[in-house]
Amino acid sequence: GSSGGSSTSGSEAESATEKIDIGTFAGADFAPLWMGIESGAFEEAGLEVNATAAPSGAAMAAQLTAGQLDFAGINLDTAIQAISKGVPMEIVASVSYLTPSNPSLGTVVDKSSDIKEISQLAGKTVATAVLQTTPDLGLRKALGESGDPEDVTVISVPPPEQVAAVEAGRVDAAMVPEPFLTLARQDPKVRLMESPIPSLGDHVLSGVVVSRPDYLSDHEEEAVKFLEAFGKQIALAQKNQELARKAIPAFTEVEPALAAEMTLPEYSPAIDTATIEEQAQLMSELGWISKTPSTEELVWGSAPE
Amino acid sequence: MTRALDGVSFAVETGEFLCVVGPSGCGKTTLLKCLSGLMSPTSGEALLEGTRISEPPEAMALVFQEYTRSLLPWLTVRGNLKLVLRRRGLGRDEIDRLIDNALASVGLGDFAKHHPWQLSGGMQQRVAIARALVYQPRVLLMDEPFASVDAQTRSDLEDLLLRVHAEYGVTVVFVTHDIDEAVYLGDRVIVLSHRPTHVDEVVPVDLPRPRDQVRTKEMSEFTHLRAHVLRHIRNDSSTPMEVQ
């Protein structure tokens, strides 16, 4: 962790650069971060941003707690889980949203399957990357509207294997994220059907940035500075998607050709607290979390001063 | 390959008790291996009752010098004996009777259910001997079979062997380092030389049979024979301590 005395120790007169350690997923959601690093925008703002890819949201949450990271880019569902279980963290920014015009997650079934809409998945086996995450939540919400949200077997299958699992008949459907969704679109053996996401709304928060409270109170200035600079990149990515597509291959295993083709999420730095509350509510209804954290607990700065 | 045996040539007659003595490393074990068909001599041949030996023949048993290693530790004493009787097509009772007899004759009647490693060295050696006896061979090859046995057991076993030899007319080739033993047991004693190995002398033993541990060994004939062999061995070696 570099957070300790990184900013205060630089007592030299020259414009001190602040060191920021941030961990993220290697997915398209955090492309704006890499844009900022690549273009030098963070440096111009006097920030030295060090981004590392991490295996899971849980690992990042732990590294955050241990002071090895200052910020972490994780999924909203992970953040809600962690905060509700008492992990000391708060959401400080939103990055990406799933919308009907940005379907970066889709449901894939076998070509020969007669399943067309989500409600038909009742009693079936469905693959998703990690259990109890946003797609899982959307699926259950949709099923709950017409019947029993528990009446489905959701199993965890790594994204690269999901389409193969559908083709082999080991699952009835798979909720496939990008970039594998783009590959699935080109696969003649499978077919896309209704996505589970819209059941959660038209503007579903996905990627968020979190930090730990003691860092935020000790380093409020740097945090604000970083979030401002990052916010500009997020807005820029939404305006100019080509920039995001260019940054992706450098930080992930996605090939440039695929990066040019894949569906990107909507990038927006403005936290939509309504979708956070709704997801938290739903998760607690499903029993995934034992208590619903309030917005004040979840989002930094939302508590009245 | 080194030539372990060279110019060793002798005949064993049916029913004879032949003892072989000679310095360590001169090839006594190798000789028995050729006789038993475990090893083919590079030149020359081993004949058993007129037929050439290339595979171990049916009617031959061998008591190995390294008796601890030749007993199978995962089998009991009974199991070790039973194993060599498997091909005989005998009934269970018959097998049990044979084994009990053989064990009793080496004084191990009570140890059938023990594993070899539960016995002292001398007892293991006796199990190996019992295994050879139960096999009921026509030819019995023994490689220093009494080396680890205490004096008293040793003389008992020597007498047992003489009895078996007398009763069943088994041909015995018996390797030993103990010249007293060779003279006491044998019809003839073959003395092998240092390497290059050759037959140094063949000493006929004309002591009367049946022999007796005390009376035979007190006979002046016996004393002279053993002194003769001993003197022979001592003179043979020009370099007294170069053994191997």
Add this chain to the structure above:
Amino acid sequence: MTRALDGVSFAVETGEFLCVVGPSGCGKTTLLKCLSGLMSPTSGEALLEGTRISEPPEAMALVFQEYTRSLLPWLTVRGNLKLVLRRRGLGRDEIDRLIDNALASVGLGDFAKHHPWQLSGGMQQRVAIARALVYQPRVLLMDEPFASVDAQTRSDLEDLLLRVHAEYGVTVVFVTHDIDEAVYLGDRVIVLSHRPTHVDEVVPVDLPRPRDQVRTKEMSEFTHLRAHVLRHIRNDSSTPMEVQ
């Protein structure tokens, strides 16, 4: 704990050559372990020249029955000998000279640089003997030291031992299964009984010294002594094959 030794009581005089014979498992090794201080007797005590033994005393060397295991395989023959001289505070040259002498006297002058496992069993046994000799003990305990050695080497080593005994006045306690050997070497032969072990008989050996392998053994006195001991051992055992 089993009582391995019971009612065994005897004195060894300074400079005496005492031989111990007795059936396998009667406690000969245990006796030597008590004498050497490796084991404390449960009752009674072992005295060396008047003082009680609780730790191995400085002036005593022991040749183990399991010679292969008592040599350290990670050291060469020379290293094995050197190890026991470490505490003497001798110069390098002196140490080398002592080792060379000891090895030459057991006929292994050329094998100083070998590891024990590169030698045959008999040679290893001689290394163990050389290690005891180089230690220059006042008391030398030997547990069947010549068991794996061929007849000729054995008689050479017997004579070497007699020479060392005569020249340096070393007290020797010598365990063996070989009654000839016991009679040939000893001033007295102690015969131990079956268990419960007790001293069965102490046979004084009044053969003249220096002794000679051929001449001494041809003496009628010798023949009678050995027959006497042998007969003794045979009569002692009421159950002839029950050894342990």
Add this chain to the structure above:
Amino acid sequence: MNAFKRLRNFAMEIWLPLVLFAAWWVLSADSQSVYFPPLEQILTAFREAWLFAGVGSELVPSLTRFVAGLAIAIVVGVSLGVALGSAPPLRRATMPMIEFMRAIPAPAVLPAMIAVLGFGNSMKIVLIAFGCVWPILLNTIDGVRSVDPLQLDFARVYRLSRRDRMLSLVIPAASPRIFAGLRIALALGLIVMVISEILGSSNGLGFVIIQAQQTFAIPQMWAGILVLGIVGFTVNSAFLIVERRALRWYHGWRGSQVADAPG
């Protein structure tokens, strides 16, 4: 007469685990850390998840795959090992390839296995078998090779049949080595079982642990680790019992051995 002695022996073996357990309990009692919850919470989670709700749904699938993979490894390893061990030219020809395959860390093969066999049970069983087979195979070869030549001579002199020679001599003689290999295989097998469940599974112990970790159910994660400890201990104890019975002769033999000339 021996009751007191036995009790003392038992106390001797059990006091340290008890002390450590108590220390854990006391030291963690008012832990505020999310990641090191009080032992009490862990035990509660253990009771809720594993007595006996999770046994059928998680433990049984894990152990079934483990046993199946191990069984395949034993059958393949021993039979191939006996064949190669008694045919020196074949052994020399295949040895480099076997050594190479053995050297591949089993987790590294996982992606390839997933690509070919998917993420189902067959993949995990094959992977466990792959992880376990090498120590068994190599040790069997070694065991067969190191059968005392004198014993083979014995078999020839006393004209044992081929069957007797294999079943009464070669395999028993190799069995200590085979069991030594099995022991290493068990440890590797458990590792492979867990890793295959962490990366791509929908049930099993490894899955439960990683899932608990990902949903911040930390007491449940600790409970899962505890279960693995119990499973490992049980598997190991079962192995020791079987080994002790099968190799009773060997332990006795070794213990009694007054060393022959080595080598």
Add this chain to the structure above:
Amino acid sequence: MRKLGTRKPQIAAAVTGAAGTLVILAILQLLCATGVIPQDQVASPTDTFRALADLVSQGSFWSDTWKTVQAWALGLGIAALAAIPAGFLIGSSERAFRSTRVLVDFLRPIPTVALLPLFILLFSGLRLNAYMAALAAFWPLLIQAIYGVRDVDPVARDTGRAYRLGRLKLIMFIVVPSALPYVATGLRIAGTVALAVVVAAEMVVGTPGLGKAIVDAQQGIRVDEMYGLIAAAGLLGLGLTALLVGVERRVLAWHPSQREGGS
């Protein structure tokens, strides 16, 4: 005599081994070419070799390998420093041995990767991998060290006592040399397990190294490269084992197990 004899058979064995390996590879190639093994998911031997050759010319491959080796060596070193002295201490006291037996038997079979979720929460990067490797390597080393000390031949020990070596020399010249072969075996087993665990950690956690490279190749659907990397992992395993065996040969030249070496 023995020295002269070993040279030729060694060369002959190497030739047979090379020939056998080529035959196996040729068969695999044939199976791939004829489509018996599906081409799209499995790389043929030639494709694997080509991918391996490509990798060798890339700096990132070498830095990945170096990172894996670093974690492995660090872990093994830490484990050795902790486990060997601990094992010697436990082994030389009957009381310590009995007191720790149950504890060791319980902790040892817990597959280290099961603790990966916990370790992820505590450490990151090289330290995470090295600590995982250390934990995995700790147990075999500890066990072997304990048994090494306990198995010192009583006759050798008595020899030292009879010739009045003194406590320190007894340990230096008799106890430690006797226990070394056991420690060496432990080191070899530990090396294998540690490598498997480092690779597994890299795969799950995504810290740079061969394991991560394999997962990356899998995610990028670069089958040839994935197989090339798996082969590289195997070669690395071979190399590291050879390293340990080399050290063992040097230190244990006197030990019976080293004598049959060439045959």
